[in-house]
Amino acid sequence: METGSPHDTGTADAQGTPAAADVPAADAGAEPAWRALPPGLLTMRRLLLVVWLGLLTLATALVPGLLAGPAWGAFAVLPLALLLWGWVMLERNWRSWRYAERADDLLISRGVLWHEETVVPYGRMQLVEVTSGPVERHFGLASVQLHTAAAATDATIPGLDPAEAERLRDRLTELGEARSAGL
Numbered sequence: 001m002e003t004g005s006p007h008d009t010g011t012a013d014a015q016g017t018p019a020a021a022d023v024p025a026a027d028a029g030a031e032p033a034w035r036a037l038p039p040g041l042l043t044m045r046r047l048l049l050v051v052w053l054g055l056l057t058l059a060t061a062l063v064p065g066l067l068a069g070p071a072w073g074a075f076a077v078l079p080l081a082l083l084l085w086g087w088v089m090l091e092r093n094w095r096s097w098r099y100a101e102r103a104d105d106l107l108i109s110r111g112v113l114w115h116e117e118t119v120v121p122y123g124r125m126q127l128v129e130v131t132s133g134p135v136e137r138h139f140g141l142a143s144v145q146l147h148t149a150a151a152a153t154d155a156t157i158p159g160l161d162p163a164e165a166e167r168l169r170d171r172l173t174e175l176g177e178a179r180s181a182g183l
Helices: 039-068 070-096 134-138 162-181
Strands: 098-101 105-110 116-121 125-131 142-148 155-160
Touching: 039 070, 039 134, 039 155, 070 105, 105 155, 125 162, 142 162, 155 162
Parallel strands: none
Antiparallel strands: 098 105, 105 116, 125 142, 142 155
C-alpha cells in the first residue's frame, strides 16, 4: 500500500471513506457563511417610524396645546423622544438579523436583547412562501416564510431583495424535496 504526502488532497482511506479535503466546508464543521439583510429594510422601517410617531407627536402637541393651553403641548416631547430612541433601536435590530444556508439546514439568527437562532432542517420544510405587502413592494423588498411540520419552528426572513427571496425559495424547495424523498 502506498502512502501519499501529507499535502495530497482528494484521497480515500482503505474503507473508501473520503479524506477531509473531499468534504465540503459546511460539513467539516466550518463557520457558516452568514448573509445580512439589505439596508432597504432599515430604510422602510425608519420611514414608518417617522410617519407614525411624527403624526403622534403632532397630535400630542396640537390637541392638548389647543384645548388646555400651550404648556400642555410640551407633552409632544415624549413621542419625539420615543422616535429618537426607536431610530437607534431599529438599526440595532436590523444588524442582528442574518441567515446562513448549510448542507442540511437553514440558520436564522436575530435579536439584540434576546438572541434567537432558529435551525430549520431542509427535510422538515413543508412550504416556502415569498410575500411582499404594498409597503415592501414600494421599497423593493420581499419576505421568505418557512413552514414546517411543527408550528413552533416556522421561520421568516424579512426584507430581502425579491430576486434573492425567489432564489432562496427555489433552492430551499429543491433541497426540501430532495431531503424529504429519502424519508
